[in-house]
Amino acid sequence: MANKGNLLLEIEDLRIEAYADEKWFEIVHGVDLTLRRGEVMGLIGESGAGKSTIGLAAMGFARDGCRISGGSVEFDGLELTTTSEADRRRLRGSRIAYVAQSAAASFNPAHKLIDQHTESPVHYRIRKRMESQEDAMELYQRLRLPTPREIGFRYPHQVSGGQLQRAMTAMAMSCRPDMIIFDEPTTALDVTTQIEVLAAIRDIVNQFNTAAIYITHDLAVVAQMADVIKVLLKGDEVEEADTESMLKNPKEDYTKSLWAVRSFQRSQKQRPGDGVPVVEVANLDASYGPVKVLDDISFDIHAGMTVAVVGESGSGKSTAARCITGLLPPTGGTIRFKGQELPPSYLNRSKDQLRQAQMIYQMADTALNPKIRIGNIIGRPAEFYGGLKGTNLKNRVDELLDMIELDPSKFYARYPPELSGGQKQRVGIARALAADPTFIICDEVTSALDQLVAEGILKLLDRLQKDLDLAYMFITHDLATVRSIADEVVVMKQGKVVEQGPKDVMFKPPHHPYTDLLLSSVPEMDPNWLSTLLEERGVDNIGEAASS
């Protein structure tokens, strides 16, 4: 990464406006950025920091409803803010390429991967179609995609997420651009898959000496990828420094707070010696049609304790939750609640049984009805399960809003779209509490949130657990979250429990090989972490290690 070349991109005093409520307001307030050939810059910050907007502006592109209102963007001598749209368009795909956050959504579902790959080179007459296909296969090979000569002839839905993300990187390389914008390319992936993609991206960027802007909210990831890191907050630059000194010696308070985010950790509780567990799952089997998705799952959750269920996507974590709530009747095994066996389907459960187990969802955005006021969203379960009406109901809702640290006088009459992501998730929590449950399933409740906000939610959940003696089943793929909040850990893989036990035991070796793979795949702040890990595992078998 050392051979930095000439200046490639120079952004000065960039201002971007967005249109909302019938007026334009500024969302990026004068940001400077310079990038040399072959250099990788990490842009980090929370959502709303303007990372993606700046990344797109580097391509001379503004999303619908946004406009570049001031400053200059000079790419290799061409001023993008004043040149014609046709000139800007000709740079895209050929000299500046883009890799999107979700490759699954950003590949066109109607075309084969290779046809999408060859589109730009053929359009720009850089390569003939057949040459471009040959080149695609070579790039697939370099990015260590399986069966590189065939995979391109599949449609996006036939390829896994991690593979698609690599195919998209290959597509970005199709014209050998001078610069690539990576917009959170691994955020949607499991940790084990993330490593493959990170390694593949880093290798190929180095091989072709491509400059890159790497946008992410994950510090540990950016530490592996970038030469220089720029921290953004609400459209302003906080600070910029080379990766090493930024990690060792952040100057601004905000940066320090970001660095410290993963420090929240509560003390671990021990399982009570006797007493009936709140939830007892025994030998549970479940299938979607003919496909068996849960195979002989057993675990207990005691009152006041948090059991974290971890695993990659497809491991059956959420399916287990669906079985416990009765949404998916299991095909075998039993679920006991305080010693009493529950009917398999929610349809046959009593109102009281339903009341005691509540859920909080990953996407607060979609889990709250946007057309209903916060007070009514929270009031509904209190009315349905608790039979409260009138003033009693209003008092209960106010009490719940107080519990989640939202001011009732301000929030009672508001609608979900007026709230921030963290506030919405708090409303989700209050709705679960409104039923007065003894057990709550938290399904990836923090994975859609920024780290600072997520920490606030975890602290809130922890406090509520102490106050109300709640039992949590905490579904997550993020081991940092597990470290901070769990008492016991259940590791799942392909519908089976591979290991379970108290947290302190689980995080200490020796591990089950799969637990070990998960643990070692979590990026660490050390900039050499990825290189060291790849060396340990042996570069060539990363793919196998992760997919086995």
Added chain:
Amino acid sequence: MDVARIVLMRLGLGLVTLLVISALIFGAVELLPGDIAQSVLGQGATEETLAALRTELGLDRPAPVRYLSWLAGAVVGDFGVSLLNQSPVAEVIGTRFANTLFLATYAAIIAVPVAILLGVIVALFRNTIFDRVANIATLTSISSPEFFLGYILILYFSVKTGWFPSIAKVSDGMSFFELLERTFLPALTMVLVVVAHMMRMTRAAIINLLASPYIEMARLKGAPGWKVITLHALPNAWAPIINVVALNLAYLVTGVVLVEVVFVYPGIGQLLVDAVTKRDFPVVQACCLIFAATFILLNLAADIGSILTNPRLRHPK
């Protein structure tokens, strides 16, 4: 599930639907007021002759029995005899239905490509003057009654200019081009009626997709506007477009009685209206059954089209 199985299942469901509809048609005709024998023989008929005719037509048998025997005939293409001229219904309907199909095909071959092309173009130039003009023009044509459109076309293209004949009279000996010329005005009327619907759906289906991440990706790959629309949006928009096209094609077959009347075109629509007023119930039932079958077939075709344009169904994992 593979495509062949889906198609077979839909086909089976279509047949069941047709069976239900046949019962409904039969029942509806049963409910028509008045006595068939009376209306055939006129007011002067005696009780004996009426009774004789009823026996001859089988009207004295109970309704379920008559339904089953009608159904058994219909399955093998025998729809009974017309009460008016005693000739087989299949013969009476045959040429009329062929005429209707000809006119519908003629209109469809013009209307479908024009509508989709216009839809793509207005999606490309959305929210411009061109978009608005095209929308207003097609909306005007869809909002005007067919007979009004027909007479306007006759006025300008026939009476004032003499370019096309105002009466679409067709006979067996005509050459194909003569036929096309004779039926041009009714075909054009029908085109004007159906284009707007299909065009607006094409536009809406495409614009609906423009916020998708893969469309933004196409733009960021440097694809020009027309390529973004035709190569990236349109292939994902086929399912709703195909469904609206099928609905409009069905309308071209079953809903054009007014156009036939205006241009004196011997199609099945006019035949049906005549048969209802003259209580020629075998013809009514046969016409209705044909209309129902047309709807079911076209919807089936739309379903199959939607499946074939969906790569997820065409190429399962």
